[in-house]
Amino acid sequence: METYLGIDVGSVTTKLAVLDGNDELVTYIYLPTQGKPIEMVQQCLKQIKPQLPEDVNIRGVATTGSARYLAGVIVGADLVKNEITSHAVATLQYVPQVQTIIEIGGQDSKIIIVRDGVVTDFGMNTVCAAGTGSFLDHQALRLNMSIEEFARRALDSNTPVRIAGRCTVFAESDMVHKQQMGHRIEDIIYGLCQALVRNYLNNVGLGKEIKPPIVFQGGVAFNQGIVKALQEELGTEVIVLPHHEVMGAIGAALLVHEGMAGSNNGSQFKGFGVSEVKYHTSSFECKACPNHCEIAQLSVGGQALARWGGRCDLWEGSPTS
Template identity: 50%
Template sequence: MENLYLGVDIGSVSINIVAIDEQNELVFKLYTRNSGNPIQLVKKGLAKFKQEVEIDQYKVAGVGVTGSGRQLIAYVLGADTIKNEITAHARASTFYHPEAGTIFEIGGQDSKLIIVEDGIAVDFAMNTVCAAGTGSFLDHQAERLGIKIEDFGGMALEAERDVRIAGRCTVFAESDMISKQQYGFTKPEIIKGLSVALVRNYMNNLVRNRVLKGEYIFQGGVAANIGIKAAFEAEIGSEVIVPQYHDVMGAIGIAMLAKRDVKRSGQESNFRGFDLTEEEFATKSFECDDCANNCEVIKVIADGRTIAVTGDRCGKWTASLITDSSITANSSKSETTQTVVKDQAAAEEKLDLYKTDPEAEKQVMQELEELEKDDQTEKEDNILV
């Protein structure tokens, strides 16, 4: 029976699920829009996995979860590895493109820049404040212009010239596009102008004074837009590579990291099994008033059983879960996953801080470097991903 490793990327716009084998070959891939119920979508994704893959021939030996919704889904699945998107995207990129130096990643609601040296992410920047240039914004503009998003990039390449569009803000960009339409500019010209403006905005907000170097990798859902790719190439004066699996690179990267972590630990996976597709999940929250923190404590419930608790800074309610005699045989896996999630808490707080306070960037990087020190020494201990 061959081992498989699941990778799940829970984003605000899409949910991606992949499975890789021991050779890091992609066995299963699913990219689906996030309609607001990630648990149900993950359950459907696993059901589809069971339909398309002969699971009797495989064993799920590891599970990794990344993305903005990773904490909840980690509990639901029984994850072995939980990492931020920066780490996951960098891992996949450097596997497929060992010479990668700069990674442009644009998703549904945010944008990322990752600087890589010797296969390790050494610097990054994130833009989660403004949606200009993200997938959701481009979807909206395509709908407003009456064209399919699939045709957006190709139409930009048809234009013989571009018009200047304000790309710093979604409101200004849309207003400027409407104004240019009223002046008689064609749709291809406006779309090309928008593509150039969005790339210019990306460079101004994320790159700033950073020194970029090739290979240049462009991934995320927006990487399918050949107009944006062309605008990046024109801006930096170099070829930009779009990986074959650009839309699920985060999921692939976290699957690879889960494989590495499981092999290092020598333990069985925490995966709760495919029976979870038949379970009913719910979340409940309450405010703990035992101290001045007033934490919002969130419980994850499966078929009436509390399988995870999060949000308590002191660990009081987490401890109550571990000692609760009503928890069934799955409790040991829930405990382990709970520990994995808690181990990431410090770095997650730093990332949240960075999203609201750009001045905290150095602090974030120091925390990530400490958390990912195993990645830094991977070449030394010669452990294969």
């Protein structure tokens, strides 16, 4: 079977999606990155292999997400694509008439404005991660409940309390303050959801023309409290697709299918065997100029595969020898 593999290595979760020749989703996997992108890519490959048919033929591999270059070297990617393009392409595949894509992930959040099937504008959170998945996780942990329970209880709120969402530090102190005054935990949680949605729309969505159909995706779209708050704030329905958490990986797979269609070259995919390879990462300080850039190095058996992190081209890319 002809298939295309998309790998999305985000800061918090790692996603793999396999599409067939007709761009139908064959299978996917979604695991926490746990700060170990290399191990998680290997883990995901290992776990997805048994879910694929015997005669699987990977015709193209693409990586996306913040660790896309690292993952690309490990698996032998045919395409390394930024997550904004990947998300837009995937959403357009399922909802061709989409005009606004809201994506909130573990560490960053984006908005993508689409008109007539092409991206016309996009935005990403700037210097602050307020209102992303990590913060919600942290709050659930502080309240000693799972993130699923956290989301469920938000829906039981009758009179949500007002929480300052401008900054997570303020939000947290507000939450503690309200909790110590005796407000119901459900009302505090939903109040937080509303605050995060407001913060998202005021920051990332600033100056963007948000028109329906609106598609909401990324890990945070699992959170029904956020979905409800988003619909209330926007005053319109928000679509959450069935595989919203792996849209980046699906988009990468779609893009590599599109890219490979025009070329006669075979895939550079190194095979599922890479999950057994022992990769070694290290870093050193380049002393070539006063910048002293931190160069990260990926190697196998003492042989350097790739280096990056410099401000100039001295160490960038794969070493030729």
